[in-house]
Amino acid sequence: MADWTIRPQLKALGGIANVIVIGGEYKQYQVLANPNKLKHYGISLQELQAAVEAANVNTTGGFYNEFGNQYNIKGEGRAYDVDDLQEGLIKEVNGQAIRIKDVAEVKVGRLxxxxxxxxxxxxxxxxxxxxxxxxxxxxxxxxKEKLLQKQSEGTRVERWLRKGYSGMLNKSLKYSKLVIGGTVAIFLVSLVLFFQLGRSFLPEFNEGSLVISVVGTPGMSLKESNKTGKRVEELLLEMPEVDVVTRRTGRAELDEHAQGVNAAEIDAPFTLQDGQSKEAFFAK
Missing domain, CATH: 1.20.5 (Single alpha-helices involved in coiled-coils or other helix-helix interfaces)
Structure with a gap:
C-alpha cells in the first residue's frame, strides 16, 4: 500500500518533489502447494511457480503518439489480494482450465x-x-550504607563544580543590579547583531549559468517537446552572451526528480559584455 497507493497519491500533490518510503517489508503471499492435487492434474512445482510469477506482474505496451500527444499503454496484471492471485491460470488439461486455487492454497503472507x-x-x-x-x-x-553515602556526595569533579558554582552564585547575589544590567546590555547588543546577520541558509550563487525550465502541457509527446526545446535553444543562442546550451528532456521514473517528456531543463552558460551588469542581462 505504501509503495503503490500512498506514494503515488502524495507525489501527485503540488509542491512535493519526491516521496521515499522507509521501513517495512514487502507484502508477501504464501502459496501452499498440495502434492496430491499437483500429481492428479500432472502439474510440476516449477509450472506452479511460473504461474504464480506470471499472475503478479504489470507489463508495458509502449506509447502511442497522435496529434502531438503521447498516450502510455500499460497492461495491469498485478495481484492486489488473495483472490486475484489464486485465479491465475496454470494450464489447460483436457479443455479444463487449471488455476492456482485448484492445486494450492493461497494465504496473505507476513507483512x-x-x-x-x-x-x-x-x-x-x-x-x-x-x-x-x-x-x-x-x-x-x-x-551498603557507606557506599550509598559516598555516591550521594558525588565524585571529586562534581564536588569541585558544586563548590565553584556556590561561590559564583553568592557573589552574583551581592551585586544583583550589576548582573541584571549587564545581562540586559548584552541582550540588546545581541539584538543589534542579529538583525545585521544574513537571513539565507546558503549564500547567493553566481555561477555564470542560466538554468531554464521548459514545461509543456501534460501528455505532450517527445517529438513536440523536442521541437519546443530546440526553439528555446535557438532563441538563447541569438543572444551574444550565450555561446553554448545543453538540454535534457524528461527523466526516468526512478530518478529522484522524475519528470515527464513534456518537461525539459536547459543549461545556458553566459559571459557578460564589457560594462554590462547582470541585472541588465536578465532584463533581456
Whole structure:
C-alpha cells in the first residue's frame, strides 16, 4: 500500500518533489502447494511457480503518439489480494482450465508480523526482568550504607563544580543590579547583531549559468517537446552572451526528480559584455 497507493497519491500533490518510503517489508503471499492435487492434474512445482510469477506482474505496451500527444499503454496484471492471485491460470488439461486455487492454497503472507512479534516479546521480557531480576540485583548491590553515602556526595569533579558554582552564585547575589544590567546590555547588543546577520541558509550563487525550465502541457509527446526545446535553444543562442546550451528532456521514473517528456531543463552558460551588469542581462 505504501509503495503503490500512498506514494503515488502524495507525489501527485503540488509542491512535493519526491516521496521515499522507509521501513517495512514487502507484502508477501504464501502459496501452499498440495502434492496430491499437483500429481492428479500432472502439474510440476516449477509450472506452479511460473504461474504464480506470471499472475503478479504489470507489463508495458509502449506509447502511442497522435496529434502531438503521447498516450502510455500499460497492461495491469498485478495481484492486489488473495483472490486475484489464486485465479491465475496454470494450464489447460483436457479443455479444463487449471488455476492456482485448484492445486494450492493461497494465504496473505507476513507483512508486519515478525516486527510485531519481536516488539511484543521484547516488551514482555523487559517487564519480567523489571519485576524479578532488577529487585534481586538491587538487594545485593544497594545495601551498603557507606557506599550509598559516598555516591550521594558525588565524585571529586562534581564536588569541585558544586563548590565553584556556590561561590559564583553568592557573589552574583551581592551585586544583583550589576548582573541584571549587564545581562540586559548584552541582550540588546545581541539584538543589534542579529538583525545585521544574513537571513539565507546558503549564500547567493553566481555561477555564470542560466538554468531554464521548459514545461509543456501534460501528455505532450517527445517529438513536440523536442521541437519546443530546440526553439528555446535557438532563441538563447541569438543572444551574444550565450555561446553554448545543453538540454535534457524528461527523466526516468526512478530518478529522484522524475519528470515527464513534456518537461525539459536547459543549461545556458553566459559571459557578460564589457560594462554590462547582470541585472541588465536578465532584463533581456
Amino acid at each position: 508486519l508480523t515478525p516486527l510485531g512479534i519481536a516488539f511484543i516479546t521484547s516488551v514482555l521480557t523487559s517487564l519480567v526482568v523489571a519485576v524479578t531480576v532488577t529487585p534481586v540485583l538491587c538487594s545485593y548491590l544497594l545495601k
